[in-house]
Amino acid sequence: MEKGPGISNIVSRNILSRMKPYSPGKPIWEVQQELGIERVTKLASNENPIGPSPMALEAIQAYLTEINRYPDADTVHLRKAIAGHYALDPEQVLVTNGGDELITLLSETFLDADDEVIVPSPTFSEYEFGGNLLGAKVVPVPLREGFAYDADELLAAVTERTKLLYLCSPNNPTGTYMKKEELHRLVASLPSHVLVVYDGAYSHFVTADDYSDGIELVRSGFPIVVLQTFSKLYGLAGIRVGYGIADPGIIARIRQVKEPFNVNMLAQVAAAAAIRDEAHVEATRALNEQGRDTLYAQLDALNLGYTPSMSNFVLVELGPDAKTIYDRLMQRGIIVRYAGSWHLPNHIRVSIGTPEEQALFIQELTAILASLAQPSTPI
Ligand SMILES: Cc1ncc(COP(=O)(O)O)c(C=O)c1O
Structure with missing residues (x-):
């Protein structure tokens, strides 16, 4: 056959050349393969x-023989389970392929080119990604000292073109949160053309009394979408289920852009079971709270700075050697997240793990810090 012309004249949308791809944490198998080691801690x-x-595992097992059928496009049982959990109406719930898909759907539903999207900075990168994808203008609002939210700064960024305002609380990667009173003031002060996207992916790990998961604002009729996920507390990251809670009118508009079968059936049955699994939820929360306290003590002992977190991760300040330390941790089979992509070159973000995983992390970190403290031998 004659040789084809190649693909060099096939042109993607202009915007794609200016977009940064999402950089996920490396999977365990990849690090095992790269380093030729068995023991890898993520x-x-x-x-x-x-x-x-x-x-959830039991529910998946029980459903396996039925996966020849298409999934329920309306996720009826799962929406009922979620609505029951929060005492809401199922019409206030939209289930998505992870919280990530909800962010894309929100962008596709509400953003025209040149609309404005307010995002705190630093925060979860998918908000910016969704805005850029649709050609909207992303307006970053820096967090204050100690990565604290400032409602007035966010309000000051609003213009007539603002369509979406993202608020991640507790925030990824800082673990800081906006207090309930400040959140209520912010939402009540916004002009009515601004839709707030309140990302509570880590809400279940909060132990502060003055936190809100945002549901009462949906109930009270504010233009707000609460984003939630089964990836964190419920341990279902690999099967991809998230959801949004909002006024049925907002939900109906987002449904206009959703693929019919966006959430597979194993994910639907798993999530419906997981939300009722109180023992698993309690065990996860308890482990996280203990793990956080232990990690603080371990970091204090190493004289390292960190941001107190209401989440299942901690942002740790390592100074100018942070990238080197991150690389060396990786070489020793410990995968953490380097925070350079959030413009925090002196930090890493560490997820709370089991006591054994955390002990390994601290053991390797201690060894790396000690080796860096050694004066280098003169040549
Ligand atoms: C703040 C935040 N929101 C949303 C998500 C998306 O979660 P998923 O797509 O796994 O449901 C994540 C995942 O890391 C996150 O950190």
């Missing part, structure tokens, strides 16, 4: 260290 993606909900 504390990079804020996953559940005790594993998936056992009730």
Whole structure:
């Protein structure tokens, strides 16, 4: 056959050349393969260290023989389970292929080119990605000292063109949160053309009394979408289920752009079981709280700075050697997240793990810090 012309004249959308791809934490198998080592500890993606909900696993097993059928496009049973959990109406719930898909759907539903999207900085990168993808203008609002939110700064960034305002609380990667009172003031002060996207992916790990998961704002009729996920607390990151909670009118508009079969059936049955698995939820929360306290003590002992976190990860300050330390941790089979992509070159983000995983992390970190402290031998 004659040789084809190649693909050099096939042109993607202009915007794609200016977009940064998402950089996920490396999978365990890749690090094992690269380093030729068996023992790899992943504390990079804020996953559940005790594993998936056992009730979810049972539900998946029981459903396996039916996967010749298409999934329920309306996710009826799962929406009912979620609505029951929060005492809401199922019409206020939209289930998605992970929280990530909800961010894409929100962008596709609400953003025209040149609309404005407010994102705190630093925060979860998918908000910016969704805005850029649609050609919207992303307006970053820096967090204050100690990575604290400032409602007034966010309000000051609003213009007539603002369509979406993202608020991640607790925030990824800082673990800081906006207090309930400040959140209520912010939402009540916004002009009514701004839709707030309140990302509560880590809400279940909060132990502060003055936190809100945002649901009461949906109930009170504010234009807000609460984003949630089964990837963290429920241990289902690999099967991809998230959801949004909002006014049925907002949900109906997002449904206009959703693929019919966006959530596979194993994910639907797993999530419906996991949300009822109180033993797994309690065990996960308890482990996280203990793990956080232990990690603080371990970091204090090493004289390292960190941002107190309401989440299942901690942002640790390592100074100018942070990237070297991150690379060396990786060489020793410990995967954490280097924070350079958030413009925090002196930091890493470490997920809370099992006591054994954390002990390994601290053991290797201590050894690396000691080797860096050695004066280098003169040539
Ligand atoms: C703040 C935040 N929101 C949303 C997500 C998306 O979660 P998923 O797509 O796994 O449901 C993540 C995942 O890391 C996250 O950190």
